[in-house]
Amino acid sequence: MGNHHHHHHRSGHYTDYNISGAITTTTTAPPASGVWTALAEGKAPVVRTLLNELCSGVRSSLLNSLQPCGLTPLCLAVACDLKEALPVLLEKGACVRTYSEDGLGPLHLAALRGAPPLVNRLLSAGASWTDGLERDTMTPLECAMFSSHQEVTDMAVAQLQHLQQHLSRRLLQLLHARLLFAAVRADVKNDRSSEGKESRVVTPSVVTRLVKRGGVDVNLRSSPHGNTALHHALMLRSQAVVRNLIELNADDDICNTRGCSPQLIARLAGISLAADK
Structure with missing residues (x-):
């Protein structure tokens, strides 16, 4: 009963x-x-x-x-x-x-799926790329990075220039740091899924497009622990993404809130920080 x-x-x-x-x-x-x-x-x-x-x-x-x-x-x-x-x-x-219950809207899902026509239709109906930033949930921009879909990622990166005029400096930095983290995760995932296969990694990488075309500072620190993209890539133990970040002038000397620099993490993890000569 x-x-x-x-x-x-x-x-x-x-x-x-x-x-x-x-x-x-x-x-x-x-x-x-x-x-x-x-x-x-x-x-x-x-x-x-x-x-x-x-x-x-x-x-x-x-x-x-x-x-x-x-x-x-x-x-x-x-x-x-x-x-x-x-x-x-x-x-x-x-x-x-x-x-949805986890704070994702239709544009989040369309970006994650890597579906440009759906993304465009929703944008023209008034959906926003930065939706979720004020609620502190993931934004469609981050979902676009995670998707690693070339066209959708490029659409999102192209938005960043436009956003610089419309967001406060604080919100812009917060967004950029979150996008870097999403891009690192996407590149690590792509790198792992291409291991052992004929290298079919998205070129240029999501991180490269974000930094070079989106004007995002590669050394931004994310809250709450003050980690940079390089910290994240090292903690995810991805040599390829670490190397890519070093080529983009990531600083290996920036300490997070726990006092750990990428140099220290690399030493402990046995990962080389030397860029390919």
Whole structure:
């Protein structure tokens, strides 16, 4: 008996999640659940019909509500690459600034997937590259670095020049440091996945594009521990990324808040800091 009650509580817990706080556990009632099922199966015409029903009544609030998998319909459309459903949802007034339980919005997901057409469509609908910076969650710019997708990364890097006019110095530095960290992670991942294969590493590397084209200072320190990109690459034990950073004039003498310089970490890890001569 107690078990049954617990299960009921779980299902309620999922449907309670929503963006505005106004929608209660009734959100899974049709036709909304029908929209989500159709979206999940990628049936755009069905989605269109269901959304017409949804929007003709008071149910348009459901367009932006989280559904049981923790995504909004718009995020789901992006995550499942439902190119036809995306414009339908946007036409119907789905909001580009609604987020999944972990703070990711549709542009975050499109950037992570490395999907330029989806990225462009969402940007033209008012999504922002820096969304999440004020909430201290990941930004779509960082997601673009993580994706390592050449075109999406380049789109993000091109934005950086424009952002310098619009962000405070403090926010810009915070963003740049976070982007460097994301770029290091992306390059380490690419380096590892190409090991033993014919070297097919993205060239130039994500870090190189960020520093050379995005005007990001390679020696920026990230909070809370004051680590530079070089600290991160060393802690991830990636010789290739370390070498790349040294070529970009990364300083091996900057101490983090614990008093460790990259030199010290390199010595302890047995990694060479000498650039290829």
